[in-house]
Amino acid sequence: AQRVTQPEKLLSVFKGAPVELKCNYSYSGSPELFWYVQYSRQRLQLLLRHISRESIKGFTADLNKGETSFHLKKPFAQEEDSAMYYCALNPDYGGATNKLIFGTGTLLAVQP
Amino acid sequence: ETGVTQSPTHLIKTRGQQVTLRCSSQSGHNTVSWYQQALGQGPQFIFQYYREEENGRGNFPPRFSGLQFPNYSSELNVNALELDDSALYLCASSSGGVNTEAFFGQGTRLTVV
Numbered sequence: 114a115q116r117v118t119q120p121e122k123l124l125s126v127f128k129g130a131p132v133e134l135k136c137n138y139s140y141s142g143s144p145e146l147f148w149y150v151q152y153s154r155q156r157l158q159l160l161l162r163h164i165s166r167e168s169i170k171g172f173t174a175d176l177n178k179g180e181t182s183f184h185l186k187k188p189f190a191q192e193e194d195s196a197m198y199y200c201a202l203n204p205d206y207g208g209a210t211n212k213l214i215f216g217t218g219t220l221l222a223v224q225p
Numbered sequence: 226e227t228g229v230t231q232s233p234t235h236l237i238k239t240r241g242q243q244v245t246l247r248c249s250s251q252s253g254h255n256t257v258s259w260y261q262q263a264l265g266q267g268p269q270f271i272f273q274y275y276r277e278e279e280n281g282r283g284n285f286p287p288r289f290s291g292l293q294f295p296n297y298s299s300e301l302n303v304n305a306l307e308l309d310d311s312a313l314y315l316c317a318s319s320s321g322g323v324n325t326e327a328f329f330g331q332g333t334r335l336t337v338v
Contacts, residue, residue: 116303117267126301157315157329164286200268210260211319211327212281215267 115140117202119216122167126190127224133184135220142155145203147182147213148174152196160185160198170194190223197221227328231317237336246301246333248316256280257299258327259291260315268315274299291306303335311337 118137138144148160157169161169163176163183174185183200197220201213228332230249238244250257256275260268270283274293288304297318313334317327 119267137266153280156331157317159326164284183289211317212270212283213255213258213260213327214270217265217267 115202115204115214117200117216118200119200119219121219121224122217125222125224128192129189131192132185132187132190132221134198134200134224136183136216137187138181138183138200138202140181140202140204144176146174146176147198147201147203148172148183148185149201149215150196151199155207157199173200178211186206190221192223192225195221195223228304229316229328231314231316231330231333232281233274235334237337237338240306240308240337242306243304244306244335246303246314246316246335248299248301248318248330250297250299250316250318251328254318254320254328255297256319257297258317258319259299259301260317261285261310262315262332263309264312265305271301272274306337310336311335 128130146163149157150160151157172187197218199218200216205212229251232247258273260272262268270284271285273280275288277293290302292300313332316330319325320325
């Protein structure tokens, strides 16, 4: 079965501390993985996708097929990073990226 | 260029009733997907429309149906509402090409009492 697991509902860190938001997936084919973010009172928006290999707002994520993971990392957290983060998988790799399977989300709280 | 807009923002319905939610896709986008997000959960894929045809469906019963219009706006219809249908309903549009980004609306909060 296709599934995305985010084991932490809440991750609280201090400003300047490293951040790692965990994401594991279950998928039989070649996955396309994303991180979406939702800031307070804003709509869900794409943060990054594994195929682009970009670093957005200091965040990076590496696809580890052996561990079936796609953890989101940032070396130094900022208060403005506080938001809800969702890991998502596209089972239609190469097709329209709009049939996403989401995890349950992790709320990142960065304390001053 | 306008973003994805959904209406209404909030809605209260009684169990057994029917509801229609609306979504205007972003300019230039021909693909619309609908998601249901229950409290404390991630969004769940309901179905997708591409150029007015259903193009994929998640694990939702037939009482969830949709339409896409020639201008690529879309409707989600839910018949025989149940209490468990209470959720945030999200619409996302994309240009339908390979590796394109999905842009989400702000959602419609449906409460079934």
